[in-house]
Amino acid sequence: MSIQYLPSGRSASEITADVETAIREGRLRPGEALPPVRALAIELGVSPATVASAYRDLRLKGIARGNRRAGTRVTGSPPTSPRPPLAVPVGARNLLSGSPDPLLLPPLPGMWGSAGAAFSPRMYGHPPVSPRLAAAASSRLEADGVDASNLAVVSGALDGVERILGTSLRAGDRVAVEDPGYPPLFDLLRAMDLEAEPMSVDESGVRPHALAAAIIAGSRAAVFVPRAQSPIGAAWNSARAVELGRILATAPDLLIIEDDHAGEVAGAPALSVASGRPRWASIRSVSKSLGPDLRLAVVAGDAVTISRVEGRQALGAGWVSYLLQDTVAELWRDPAVQELLGRAAAVYANRRGQLISALASRGIPAKGRSGLTVWVPVADETGITSALLDRGWAVAPGERFRILSPPGIRIGVATLAPAEIEQLAADLQGSLRQRPRRTD
Numbered sequence: 001m002s003i004q005y006l007p008s009g010r011s012a013s014e015i016t017a018d019v020e021t022a023i024r025e026g027r028l029r030p031g032e033a034l035p036p037v038r039a040l041a042i043e044l045g046v047s048p049a050t051v052a053s054a055y056r057d058l059r060l061k062g063i064a065r066g067n068r069r070a071g072t073r074v075t076g077s078p079p080t081s082p083r084p085p086l087a088v089p090v091g092a093r094n095l096l097s098g099s100p101d102p103l104l105l106p107p108l109p110g111m112w113g114s115a116g117a118a119f120s121p122r123m124y125g126h127p128p129v130s131p132r133l134a135a136a137a138s139s140r141l142e143a144d145g146v147d148a149s150n151l152a153v154v155s156g157a158l159d160g161v162e163r164i165l166g167t168s169l170r171a172g173d174r175v176a177v178e179d180p181g182y183p184p185l186f187d188l189l190r191a192m193d194l195e196a197e198p199m200s201v202d203e204s205g206v207r208p209h210a211l212a213a214a215i216i217a218g219s220r221a222a223v224f225v226p227r228a229q230s231p232i233g234a235a236w237n238s239a240r241a242v243e244l245g246r247i248l249a250t251a252p253d254l255l256i257i258e259d260d261h262a263g264e265v266a267g268a269p270a271l272s273v274a275s276g277r278p279r280w281a282s283i284r285s286v287s288k289s290l291g292p293d294l295r296l297a298v299v300a301g302d303a304v305t306i307s308r309v310e311g312r313q314a315l316g317a318g319w320v321s322y323l324l325q326d327t328v329a330e331l332w333r334d335p336a337v338q339e340l341l342g343r344a345a346a347v348y349a350n351r352r353g354q355l356i357s358a359l360a361s362r363g364i365p366a367k368g369r370s371g372l373t374v375w376v377p378v379a380d381e382t383g384i385t386s387a388l389l390d391r392g393w394a395v396a397p398g399e400r401f402r403i404l405s406p407p408g409i410r411i412g413v414a415t416l417a418p419a420e421i422e423q424l425a426a427d428l429q430g431s432l433r434q435r436p437r438r439t440d
Contacts, residue, residue: 011046012051015050015051015054055072062193092393093420095424098373101415106290106291128313146284150303152306154297156287158184165194171194175222176223178223180201196403198214205234226270279305282299284297290328363429374411377406381397383431395411398410
């Protein structure tokens with residue numbers, strides 16, 4: 001590959017800063033090569049040691065990767081921020097999000113009054129997991145067949161995934177992911193300079209042959225969403241879990257991460273293929289069930305993985321606030337909250353089912369066995385999302401969720417009112433029939 005960009009600077013820090021600026025501005029893209037050390041040193045009139053130091057800083061930051069044969073190349077990690085959210089025009093009905101319905105979330109206990117007595121302040125040196133939360137989480141996880149002998153608490157499911165991968169893998173390692181899948185996970189892997197290995201999915205989750213192919217391709221880890229998979233709403237059944245477990249038995253060194261982000265409101269039973277493996281983690285988030293602002297997930301896993309997560313956490317944030325942990329523990333113990341979670345799961349299932357039925361009656365196939373979203377395969381994502389927006393509906397184009405999988409659109413159903421469903425289905429039917437406009 002020819003070199004189109006030449007860094008500038010008289011010191012290692014200046015060269016590093018110039019490369020980062022070029023990446024932010026789009027003048028230097030992931031995969032492109034940086035000039036050889038000696039060639040750039042001659043061009044800038046500096047010593048090779050200065051350029052080598054700059055390149056070393058770039059590698060330490062995860063911005064570049066060195067290879068003797070291929071030279072130094074920009075990784076897929078920058079920029080480290082996630083892709084910007086899709087904008088919703090004023091007046092459009094927002095069905096972009098996979099967030100829960102605020103009306104189906106429990107009220108959080110106040111810091112004062114009777115609920116305040118439930119909270120015990122955490123001091124330095126105390127265990128990172130609140131005893132109350134440990135007890136509540138253990139009972140729930142064990143009831144779902146997940147070994148809760150080793151627990152950690154993190155700030156949400158993706159925080160858990162990052163800590164597990166960051167303490168287990170090295171730059172350039174392959175991670176098997178669902179395709180279509182969760183865009184922030186794809187962004188996270190790029191930021192960590194890890195290679196995403198796509199696994200195709202159907203309504204029962206990852207296809208067994210896709211998992212087998214990912215293992216053959218050299219994946220060091222695999223991230224699964226057992227239920228409420230976004231964007232297609234896939235959920236494992238017992239047969240699929242057995243098939244996946246049989247294939248995973250042939251790869252005992254593969255790190256398995258299960259992201260159960262929807263928990264009790266997923267609308268499908270909890271299944272696991274991870275427990276008992278040498279390296280595994282199962283993450284149970286409360287964002288969809290109790291509220292995104294709690295920023296809390298419980299991680300069960302093997303002793304080594306959990307100790308690494310807690311060790312890395314101790315070097316940064318230290319721990320997740322006991323205030324949050326005990327709040328979740330109290331909510332999990334409250335019978336009224338449990339009743340609300342059951343009602344929320346039923347409401348989400350009803351909204352999914354009604355939309356899928358309304359679309360099916362118009363000859364439009366859609367997927368959504370569980371969770372808060374429905375996936376509709378379409379040939380022209382851009383055209384359909386634009387046509388729906390003209391009719392007042394903002395839905396997400398599937399491009400954000402796909403690596404190699406066919407196109408589609410994702411519709412968030414969490415807040416979709418029954419009265420809206422027939423109109424949305426009719427408008428989608430009209431959008432699919434709409435012919436492209438001539439521009440000549």
